[in-house]
Amino acid sequence: MKIPVQPTPIRVPGFRFAGVRAGIKESGKRDIALIVSDVPATVAAAFTTNRVKAAPVLVGIERAAAGRLQAVVVNSGNANAYTGRDGLVMARRMCALVAEEIGINQKLVIPSSTGRIGVRLPRRNIESGVRDACRHLSPDAFHDALEGIMTTDAFPKFATAGLIIDGREVTIAGMTKGAGMIAPRMTPTGHATNLTYVLTDAAVSVAALRRALRVALPQSFNAIVVDGDTSTNDTAVLLANGVAGNRPLTPTARAFPELCGAITRVMQALARMIVKDGEGATKLIDIRVHGARTRRDAERVADTIARSPLCKTAFFGGDPYTGRIVCAAGYSGAVFDPQKLDVYFDDVQVVRRGEEVVGKIEARAATVVRKPEFTLIIHLHAGTAAAHRIASDLSVDYVKFNSDYRT
């Protein structure tokens, strides 16, 4: 897997892209993105579990259910969320325009939006922008499209992987956006404002693609926490257009685990970038909980620490304050015996059987916590279940940014 830092051209056979400026963003940057497959592709998609779902999410859930799709149209700068009936009309209108311009059925197009919540989409900008995007489609415009989906992102986020299936070279390329309002909890029937599009020219059955998404999500986007706010717009779309010409992969195909692994790795790389670019974030912490009674308990502990303002500010301060971690584990709701708790920063054990390890260890622990990335391991000794969360710290800049900006 390559994670290019420079925008070297990314191509996925059979896919074309566009990213244009429609004047929706005040910054004047690209704010309409379009991804089109030359032929109908199989699709697996997941959407926010937030009960308040943005209009494009409602439309997307309906259309992705059919298992086939040919285009994704995205605007940034406006989330088209809680915009009532007008929102739904506009979400469908975006798709209809694409369908009309490129001559396909509008049911094969799904919309996405990201940006401010609660404001109607500016109809004229959307209409002229979408038309403009349709006329600028190019196999080489992956990065233009990626720019078009960005909002508060400090850098573009993409990852690619290649593999051989049936002797055919297959490409997987993913793009994602998001920095704040990040705690995606997506389900294949309906859950981020994290927008992610992963494209492949492999031929993959709908069932296999859905399986791959179900495997990849818990290990990638559903494992990340920036602020703990789960957006109204989170969307992850996996498209496979079969242009590579391999025999379509089913869930039982021999090559399926390999494809599934590659998709997972691409999505994990993308998800980590979201946390690295978390609003105001100065650190990325891998929180690994082991020895829980149940997976739910392991997730409770990991999630509680990932969201705890006291833990997150200590991480920001580079302070290995284990008391706050033990406290967060304690109120998470998980069942465990505090006397058995072990806690490590990377390989430095800071809590042993529920008591703080004192002495020289403190300086070593402090060195770990000052690193831009480290792993926090909590062993509950209550069972065999585990969970992993990837979290950012909570910084002064996060508060400054979000108290004075309307995401």
Added chain:
Amino acid sequence: MKIPVQPTPIRVPGFRFAGVRAGIKESGKRDIALIVSDVPATVAAAFTTNRVKAAPVLVGIERAAAGRLQAVVVNSGNANAYTGRDGLVMARRMCALVAEEIGINQKLVIPSSTGRIGVRLPRRNIESGVRDACRHLSPDAFHDALEGIMTTDAFPKFATAGLIIDGREVTIAGMTKGAGMIAPRMTPTGHATNLTYVLTDAAVSVAALRRALRVALPQSFNAIVVDGDTSTNDTAVLLANGVAGNRPLTPTARAFPELCGAITRVMQALARMIVKDGEGATKLIDIRVHGARTRRDAERVADTIARSPLCKTAFFGGDPYTGRIVCAAGYSGAVFDPQKLDVYFDDVQVVRRGEEVVGKIEARAATVVRKPEFTLIIHLHAGTAAAHRIASDLSVDYVKFNSDYRT
């Protein structure tokens, strides 16, 4: 009810107080507090629900169960939490010293600690400090004791109420401390680092006192959220020593509702002070959720907003960003129809039937959100249940303070 701002002397007949300097706090401020009743008092107590309970909480749960108590000994500057066997030995030692000095059974004394987690209590300072406190007991030292329980508090927090029972004048006086690690979820069998002591000279049966605490807690300390971290040490103790000479109040007594109301009001006043003094807090927000399907759903919505970093930073910025509120309600887990949602800032309706109210209202809403105190009302139109939370905002100072200080 009076909430004096100046430390006018507070007396509760039959109670004596002390607050001394034992050198536990680096600041050199008072760090040992003692409250003693002249006679054994009935007690109702609630402790943190955190699974990691500080040593004094474990001792307190055991001793409060007996229903009778005569003294509370508190140290600040050190939480005596996750300090293992030594912690329990020291918690009991504090009580034994008091018992020895004032000549009562040590089972009638409960300990409390607040401050840094994970560090052993300094034995010598504790021992000399507790002895010193016992020798300085005075009916007039309420404020000394209060100072002795404070940690990051910017101001002392106390409230009083008076009422007539059986023709006898009865006093209720409460003191509390806490500013960070505040999301008390106390239960009468075991739940705050919020420490609260409410004293009355009324004669009240154990059953009645427990009932009063059970009524008061959900409306006071269990309704507040600063950062959402529930401490290992939260403790609320209600003592009634009967010195007023009324016939002991049972839960069915005619005067019980009045006493219960007065205790609730004192505890509500104290709880609000905690939020006002929340670390870095610039605002107090009353979050009221109505029309929920169940009380649990109403609490979910109120709690999620009270903890949401995006809502809290918007409050800090004085931004009536309803999108973030609607989003938080949406991912809270509560069941409701987003198309029916109504949201108000004080009396300004900002969301009507799931859509943002636009126009002049925005300026009025902004005026409300810039106030130091305002009410946020969310009506779900899904049922008849309601919940109330009292929350602070999330400021730059909160992050600075907690990234750089070990509470």
